[in-house]
Amino acid sequence: MxxxxxxxxxxxxxxxILATPSVAYHLGPPSVDNNENPTAIYGCTCHGLGGPLNGQPSDRAIVSVSGVPIQYDIDVTYNFTILVQDANTLAGETGNVAGGFLMSSGDIGIFSWDENEDIRASVGTPDEDSTERSTSYNISQSDVDDDGQWKIQWTAPSSDVGPVVFHVAGNSINDNDQADEGDYWNVLSFSINAPSTVSNADDIDSLVTRTVSVGTYQNLFVAEITDEQIEHERQVAxxxxxxxxxxxxxxxxxxxxxxxxxxxxxxxxxxxxxxxxxxxxxxxxxxxxxxxxxxxxxxxxxxxxxxxxxxxxxxxxxxxxxxxxxxxxxxxxxxxxxxxxxxxxx
Known part of the structure; x- marks a missing residue:
């Protein structure tokens, strides 16, 4: 016996032991990391150089959100597109394609998404077991996305609560079922001003929407890859x-x-x-x-x-x-x- x-x-x-990496990829990151820090702010420390306990961010991971307004109007819904990309892939070289994310608005406003999007209320939130396609809490991918792109809606609060601060942790992964140095993550923070904060009668279009991104200038706009980097990526693959x-x-x-x-x-x-x-x-x-x-x-x-x-x-x-x-x-x-x-x- x-x-x-x-x-x-x-x-x-x-x-x-075998389950650890699988859960991490497919259910989305938890709202807090191993040190009880908010994942959306401190990042996906299970992945990248120094993981799985102290993974470090990488400028190679490009995290961007488009459709972001300069200021919100009460009860108005805005369409966001979240992109998590590998700088090497953007440059037309061999790199990661799949990805995941976690997004927080400080529990202000309502996130929603279509049924064809692999999105859920993130692990560790009160809505994590909900089957509804909307929540006021953090959201993340519900499964690894093959192109690192998600479309969501954010509905502004029903009253003026001041500026709303968003945090996004994006993880560009090599999809080998391991949290290793072949994964690259980064964090993005931005804010949306309160109603009537900004006015510009000469250029009203500038108040509509914008795209916010994180990454070095080289990776965002130049993204030139050296022969040594190409050979390194080939050897890693x-x-x-x-x-x-x-x-x-x-x-x-x-x-x-x-x-x-x-x-x-x-x-x-x-x-x-x-x-x-x-x-x-x-x-x-x-x-x-x-x-x-x-x-x-x-x-x-x-x-x-x-x-x-x-x-x-x-x-x-x-x-x-x-x-x-x-x-x-x-x-x-x-x-x-x-x-x-x-x-x-x-």
Whole structure:
């Protein structure tokens, strides 16, 4: 009983380790980081150079919001477009394409979005479990976006509350299911003035909307990439590809070897007329129940993770462990039905 409990703890620990990067990518960043600082202000410190505990921002990540008014009018809705881009990609070179974001307005006004946008109320807010497509709290991506672009609406408050300050944390990722140095993030802050704060009769169009961005002048407007940077990116992409394929081949081979050994043992036992050592029903039934519960729980986890488009490694591990627990039920049943020897009865 004690050994079974230890095995369950070890299995849960391994699954939690595998789950960490997957949750981070697909559910969107939490509202606060590991140090309880607001993520929208302090950034995605799980990613980038120094991650996963102290990742640093990078000017290579270009974060911009377009459609931002100079000042808001009461109860008026504005259309924003959020862009998170890699400077290398903007320059036409090899770089990250996918991305994620977290946006805060200090809980002022209402964020809303269309059903075709992968957006949600961010993790850690009161609305995080809501299925509504609007919230007054922080918002983030609900899944990794392939082009790093999201369209949202922000409805101004119903009274003059003074200037509204926005914070956006954007993360341009290499989408390898790891929070590593191949991800680049940055933070953007801007404000929208209160009604009637600014007036310019000569150029009324200047009061309509604008685009705000963060990044160095070089990355925003020049974005020239040297040969050394190109070679570095090629080497990084090559090493990531080799690492990914190596893991796939290794774990696939290991699983096939385990399954082959199990099948070979079953075949040899049948040829020799052998069975597992006898186990009394008083011991066998509780063990089969434990194995059955473990198999069902792991199968449920596997189905849930697969439906949530989590990492392949994660849901495949859950299914494999569920199958292994089911095999334990079968072997225990065989042991219970084995003919006992005189030594077993003594």
């Amino acid at each position: 004690k050994r079974t409990f230890v095995r369950i703890l070890v299995l849960c620990f391994l699954i939690s 090559l090493s990531s590809d080799i690492f990914l394929k190596g893991n796939i081949y290794y774990w696939t081979s290991l699983v096939m070897l385990i399954l082959g050994a199990v099948v070979q043992r079953e075949i040899m036992e049948r040829k020799r007329g052998e069975r597992p050592p006898y186990m009394a029903s008083e011991l066998a039934y509780p063990q089969m129940i434990r194995f059955s519960i473990i198999a069902i729980v792991l199968f449920y986890f596997g189905v849930t993770l697969k439906a949530d488009a989590s990492s392949t490694v994660l849901w495949a591990t859950s299914f494999f462990c569920s199958l292994w627990a089911s095999y334990g039920v079968y072997r225990t049943w065989l042991a219970m039905n084995t003919e006992p020897t005189p030594d077993d009865l003594m």
